[in-house]
Amino acid sequence: MRVAVVGAGVIGVSSAFAVKSVFPSYDVKIFADAFSPDTTGDGSAGLWTPFLLDDTPAEDITIHNVVIGGTHQEGDFDRSVREKDSKHIYDGCCRIMPSLKGSEIIRAWVGLRPGRPRVRLECESLSSSMGKEFKVIHNYGHGGSGVTLCWGCAMDVVEMIKNLKVPELNSKL
Numbered sequence: 001m002r003v004a005v006v007g008a009g010v011i012g013v014s015s016a017f018a019v020k021s022v023f024p025s026y027d028v029k030i031f032a033d034a035f036s037p038d039t040t041g042d043g044s045a046g047l048w049t050p051f052l053l054d055d056t057p058a059e060d061i062t063i064h065n066v067v068i069g070g071t072h073q074e075g076d077f078d079r080s081v082r083e084k085d086s087k088h089i090y091d092g093c094c095r096i097m098p099s100l101k102g103s104e105i106i107r108a109w110v111g112l113r114p115g116r117p118r119v120r121l122e123c124e125s126l127s128s129s130m131g132k133e134f135k136v137i138h139n140y141g142h143g144g145s146g147v148t149l150c151w152g153c154a155m156d157v158v159e160m161i162k163n164l165k166v167p168e169l170n171s172k173l
Contacts, residue, residue, distance in 0.1 A: 001023070001025075001026050001027070002029075003026050003028045004029055004031060005031070007031075007032050007140070008032035010146045011139055011140065011154075012032065013036075014150035014151055014153075014154040015153070015154040015157045016028050016030050017154070018151070018155055018158050022158045068089060068090070068093040069089030069090070069092065069093055070144060071089065079110045079111075079112065080110065081108045081109065081110055113143050113144045114143070115141055115143025116140075120138045120139070120141045121137075121138065122138055123136070123160045123164070124136045137161070139154075139156075
């Protein structure tokens with residue numbers, strides 16, 4: 001079976017990985033206009049990067065570099081770093097964690113987190129212009145909660161694939 005995953009953010013990659021893990025014979029391809037390190041999930045997912053690299057020496061995994069903050073501004077698609085937002089994030093984090101005061105800001109960046117009132121996670125049947133039916137599993141709209149929800153939603157995608165009426169999946173062998 002062929003599975004196309006559209007989007008290479010944390011939701012797309014975790015869904016593709018889960019499908020390939022459960023169905024190793026499937027041809028799983030990710031299609032996206034941006035891949036790591038240029039996705040919006042890289043900043044938040046970057047917190048875990050050292051733990052995923054087998055060759056990272058244990059002494060290099062420290063708490064001396066942290067990712068802080070974020071904003072929630074509906075309808076704002078400006079991807080430039082704004083001093084007002086940066087100050088708001090920094091000051092708010094320093095109120096919660098005073099030890100951050102005087103820390104060096106290594107990098108500031110902006111990423112869009114497409115959200116909606118509810119996550120869309122459902123299977124839909126569509127037809128091509130030639131009349132061939134195919135299934136689309138929608139898994140998007142996680143907003144700033146993608147890192148938190150990705151593995152649970154990815155496993156929901158796997159369950160939806162298991163429940164498809166596809167002869168290859170329903171074999172009794």
